[in-house]
Amino acid sequence: MITAIARSWQLVLSFVSELGSFLTLFYEALVACFRPPFRWKQFLKQLEFIGVHSSFIIILTGLFTGAVLALQSGKAFRLFNAEAVTGSVVALSLMRELSPVMTGLMVAARCGSAMAAEIGTMNVTQQVDALKVMSVDPVSYLISPRVLATTIMMPLLSIVFTVTGMIGSYIVAIGILGINDAIYFDKIDQYVEMQDVWDGLIKATCFGVIVAVVGCQRGFQARGGAEGVGRATTQAVVYASVSILVSDYFLTAFMY
């Protein structure tokens, strides 16, 4: 009993201290963004890696997510003759929930893991130490460009996800379910508001911060050779995914 309490107390403590180190790193990265020199080259490289190179996978997943949503909700609404609202339901779920969350998860898997692996490898092979010895702040050189680039790219990718998702849903709704396309668009126009778009983008931005900070922090903490880097990479994806889903609830609760 006592050991159980002690163990859970330990767990709470380590959770709080981990959370603290994420927040500290985020703060440091933020401060470093505003302090010269600004790392344009690193920043552009990350924009390309996160934004451009992720777009294919985002388009692909977006298309099918929208399609399956339309299929499921269209069939369900048909039961009480309400399939006309399919378009607006898909649009709302994409904008408010699925685009930011799915984009967050995809980018966590693709880029957060890469960040942890890259920085982790640099860490265990003393390249981070080499930066420090050369009076180059590793946070400003490695972390700030990644955090900034992910934070900017995530809402954009989320928009791409929504747009392709809507295309997927349109194809299914009109082509397979046979919904009238004038009504389809009319309902979207009727139910979707600008606020829904903004809410989704705010979420995506927050998830961008989470993915980058978690990925970089795990990399920074990596110890002990290839195995340590592997562990850091796994943790980066797991921690970021869990944080996205948990914070999604609180962000949603906060927004309504």
Next chain:
Amino acid sequence: MLEIKGLEKKFGSLHVLKGLDLEIPLGQITVIIGGSGTGKSVLLKHIVGLIKPDRGQVLLDKRDLNQLGGEALKRERMRFGLLFQDAALFDSMSVFENIAFPLREHRSDLAEAEVVELVKRKLLQVKLPGIEEKYPSELSGGMRKRVGLARATVLDPEIMLYDEPTTGLDPITTKAIDELIVQTQQDLDATSVIISHDIQSTLRIANRIAMLHDGKIVASGSPREFLESEHKVVRDFLTPALERIEINGS
């Protein structure tokens, strides 16, 4: 004077440095010798503040480097150059970019052509001309070490720390690197701290030698004092290197 006072460091239960005292005179070459795993590299990392001591100080011009934070520490580090034991080259950058990196960061006054020229000269000094476009993974261990040497010295730091600069090099290149170290030290009036396992070249180039054993500096002095030392640990360490060579076979 670079002064190390009462340095203590534990990694978990492993007590590596146990109250180490060492004075490193500026403008000279000090060589630190000692058995493998005694904490020489750890000591060097303490000097540049990469590792924080549990107790003790590293004083440069009477200022404790470990008390400095942020910008002040960065500024002090500009005075140091460190060659890592395994070179620590940036593996995503070519040799050229590696050596040009400190220049790009801290000498933005240099034109691109000057950077190219300087890198070329550095590579020539370490006997590796023309490998600018190669990547660290394509180099041998000894080549990597020498690229690391070129990168560490490209800004002409006041205090150069070398972690086994010649380990793994052939005798001719070893001699060339030794000469380069001496030359650098004389040209710039720089301070050099070298970790070495090579007794011959230590005796050849050192102004002072310090021996690390069991977490402390057990002996230090000029090469001559070292050769004549009666200290048991020193004798045990030097003897194998200075014995007459017995040739295998007959």
